[in-house]
Amino acid sequence: xxxxxxxxxxxxxxxxxxxxxxxxxxxxxARGDRAAQRTLLMETGSALLRTVRAVLGSxxxxxxxxxxxxxxxxxxxxxxxxxxxxxxxxVCRIAVQTAMNARRRGRTRARYVDATDDVELAELARDExxxxxxxxxxxxxxxxxxxxxxxxxxxxEVLVLHTVLGxxxxxxxxxxxxxxxxxxxxxxxxxxxxxxxxxxxxxxLEIVREDS
Amino acid sequence: xxxENSRRPHHVEDLSVLSRRGALSAAxxxxxxxxxxxxxxxxxxxxxxxxxxxxAVVRPGDDTLIAQVATRSVSRSSSRAGGGWRLRGxxxxxxxxxxxxxxxxxxxxxxxxxxxxPTVTLAGPSAVHALSLPIATATQAPPTETGARAASSSTxxxxxxxxxxxxxxxxxxxxxxxxxxxxxxxxxxxxxxxxRRTGDNAVARAxxxxxxxxxxxxxxxxxxxxxxxxLLLTMGRAAEAEQQFASxxxxxxxxxxxxxxxxxxxxxxxxxxxxEQRVWQALLRDYPSSxxxGRAKLRLAELARSAxxxx
Numbered sequence: 001x002x003x004x005x006x007x008x009x010x011x012x013x014x015x016x017x018x019x020x021x022x023x024x025x026x027x028x029x030a031r032g033d034r035a036a037q038r039t040l041l042m043e044t045g046s047a048l049l050r051t052v053r054a055v056l057g058s059x060x061x062x063x064x065x066x067x068x069x070x071x072x073x074x075x076x077x078x079x080x081x082x083x084x085x086x087x088x089x090x091v092c093r094i095a096v097q098t099a100m101n102a103r104r105r106g107r108t109r110a111r112y113v114d115a116t117d118d119v120e121l122a123e124l125a126r127d128e129x130x131x132x133x134x135x136x137x138x139x140x141x142x143x144x145x146x147x148x149x150x151x152x153x154x155x156x157e158v159l160v161l162h163t164v165l166g167x168x169x170x171x172x173x174x175x176x177x178x179x180x181x182x183x184x185x186x187x188x189x190x191x192x193x194x195x196x197x198x199x200x201x202x203x204x205l206e207i208v209r210e211d212s
Numbered sequence: 213x214x215x216e217n218s219r220r221p222h223h224v225e226d227l228s229v230l231s232r233r234g235a236l237s238a239a240x241x242x243x244x245x246x247x248x249x250x251x252x253x254x255x256x257x258x259x260x261x262x263x264x265x266x267x268a269v270v271r272p273g274d275d276t277l278i279a280q281v282a283t284r285s286v287s288r289s290s291s292r293a294g295g296g297w298r299l300r301g302x303x304x305x306x307x308x309x310x311x312x313x314x315x316x317x318x319x320x321x322x323x324x325x326x327x328x329x330p331t332v333t334l335a336g337p338s339a340v341h342a343l344s345l346p347i348a349t350a351t352q353a354p355p356t357e358t359g360a361r362a363a364s365s366s367t368x369x370x371x372x373x374x375x376x377x378x379x380x381x382x383x384x385x386x387x388x389x390x391x392x393x394x395x396x397x398x399x400x401x402x403x404x405x406x407x408r409r410t411g412d413n414a415v416a417r418a419x420x421x422x423x424x425x426x427x428x429x430x431x432x433x434x435x436x437x438x439x440x441x442x443l444l445l446t447m448g449r450a451a452e453a454e455q456q457f458a459s460x461x462x463x464x465x466x467x468x469x470x471x472x473x474x475x476x477x478x479x480x481x482x483x484x485x486x487x488e489q490r491v492w493q494a495l496l497r498d499y500p501s502s503x504x505x506g507r508a509k510l511r512l513a514e515l516a517r518s519a520x521x522x523x
Contacts, residue, residue, distance in 0.1 A: 038286045045278030050268050058267065061409050064277070071285040131469055131502060137263040144260055163257050164264045166233065168226040180223070187225060195256045 022087035030078040037078075041071050044091045048074070051092050054164045055099035057145060062102055070098040085174040089167065093175045096160045103149050143197045151190055158183055159190040228258040232265055272398030272432070397423060397430035408439065413447050416440075434460065438467045441474045445481070454478035469495065473504050476511070489515050 022043060028036035041048075052067045060066075073094050081090050144164070148156045154176075161167045161175065162183075169187070173180045222230065227244040230236050236244060248255045394400040404419035420440035424433045437460035444453035457475035461468060472495040479488035492508040492515075499505070 034286055038282050041282035041285055042278060045282055046270060046274065049274060049278060053267065054264050058271075059409065064281070064406075067277070068281050068284060071281050075285050131504075137266060140260055140263050141267070162225065162229070163261050166229050166261060166265070168229050169223045170226075184223065184225065191253050191257050194260070195253045198256055198260075 020083070020086045020088075023083060026078060026081060026087040026090075029075075030081060037075060040078075040087075040091075041074065044074070044088060045071070047088055047092050048095045051095035051160075051165060052099045055096065055103060055145065055148065055160060057142070066099055066102045069102070070095040073098050084177065085171065089171060089175040092165060093157075093161065096157060096165070100148055100153070100156055100160070103145065140198055144194060147190075147194055147197050151193060154178075155186045155190040155193075158186040159194065162187055163191070163194075224254070225257075228254065228261055231258070232261050273402035276399065276402075394422075394426070397427035397432040400427065401432035401436060404436065405439065408443055413443060416443055417447070435467065438471050438474065441471065441478070445474060445477060448481075450478045450481035454482065469499050469502050469504055472499075473507070476508075480511075485515055485518065 022040065025036050025040045025043065029040045048070055049067055052063060052070055056063055056066060074091050077090075077094055081087070084090075085093075144159070148160065151159065157176065158172055161172045162169070167175065169180050169183050172178075172187075173183045176183065178186075222240070224247050227236065227240060227247060230240065231244055248258060394403070400419060400423045404416050404423060407413075407416035407419060417440065420436045420443070423430075423436050424440075427433050437456045441453045441456035441460065444450070444456060454475055457471045457478060460471045461475065472491055476488050476491040476495070479485075479491060489512060492512050495502060495508050496505055496512075502508075
């Protein structure tokens with residue numbers, strides 16, 4: 001949390017004309033307006049929940065607790081928000097860090113649970129997508145999630161913001177307070193590790209299939 | 213988001229992001245195709261981005277969950293901030309109660325008929341009201357599924373009792389599912405899934421059955437056959453599980469493969485190897501490229517060996 005507040009103050013500024021529809025609500029919430037606090041959490045709730053789901057997996061038993069933790073963290077961090085990035089990105093970054101912390105806390109346990117998220121598989125099951133494709137995608141997501149617990153924290157954060165949440169390099173730089181080149185180098189390192197992890201997982205899957 | 217409007221010339225990594233947003237120009241699309249061909253790492257990263265986009269969907273019950281958690285978060289922080297006021301309120305209540313008791317004792321001494329007079333009984337309800345007021349005004353009732361968006365406005369909902377401000381650690385547990393009312397299949401399905409995930413198998417079973425009974429035409433009730441079937445299998449109730457899978461297979465086939473596997477496992481647990489064999493064969497016939505095909509072949513081979521030995 002301290003890192004969030006500090007980086008918020010040190011980061012560069014966004015173009016002044018960048019539209020941020022939530023900024024007014026965020027300012028009011030930071031001043032202690034309880035109606036604004038609740039409205040902000042409601043408006044950003046879907047993005048927060050999606051972020052926590054992406055990092056933990058839809059079937060994680062900790063999902064709701066971590067989601068609660070993320071909302072509380074947003075609430076506490078708001079007074080330190082200086083508008084260096086959009087409110088939504090600020091909020092989602094807090095969710096990323098909260099969820100990654102939860103993953104790291106449960107790292108040992110995660111090694112022993114199923115690699116894929118059965119809940120996601122069941123929820124995504126549709127006639128137009130083959131179960132094999134769904135399973136392959138689920139395994140890739142699982143490989144990335146496992147990697148989040150192994151990578152250096154700053155690389156893992158950039159990986160989630162860019163690859164999972166789909167932020168551009170500039171947006172990632174704005175929200176993390178790091179220069180674009182630093183973000184790119186962290187991303188390159190994380191993607192190299194990710195590709196190795198996905199390849200290793202695919203090979204393992206092939207072996208299992210051959211065995212069966 | 214408005215960020216797209218202010219984007220500048222892109223890093224190559226951003227072509228993937230913009231492609232996912234559907235914001236690539238024709239020239240950028242060509243450049244992106246070239247970049248994907250040139251970099252396996254970029255291609256893998258892009259595929260992963262698409263994989264995560266696939267699950268970035270709103271699920272039934274999300275609105276309710278968001279509203280509940282937002283309300284709790286605001287309540288918790290304001291209860292922290294308002295701790296001093298609450299303490300002062302409690303002290304005031306205690307002082308009032310002491311004063312009322314003293315007055316009552318004094319009045320009893322003066323006249324036996326004064327016992328139970330309004331002066332004495334006033335302290336009770338007043339104290340309760342004073343105690344609950346800071347909590348009640350700091351808490352908003354969780355909105356219903358359909359009312360979640362409306363509740364996001366700044367208009368506060370009706371205050372609820374102090375027990376609602378207690379941090380909800382077990383509220384997804386439904387100890388008496390029969391006593392609760394559910395306004396939609398989505399809510400019921402979500403509660404049942406939550407109970408299953410937290411290991412409340414009996415509660416989850418009751419909720420799934422209730423979903424099938426109360427909302428039989430809903431998509432959730434249909435999916436519940438598979439969820440409940442798997443749950444019953446883990447509970448060792450293979451016969452009931454088999455019925456659930458069979459019910460599901462009589463309807464729409466979105467999870468047909470999973471249901472066939474579950475049904476075969478149920479039949480195996482029941483010792484009905486002939487029927488089990490037919491289900492595995494149906495899986496292989498109808499879904500030859502299924503991810504479960506390997507398991508089906510393996511099991512069929514085992515069944516064939518068992519049949520040979522028994523003969």
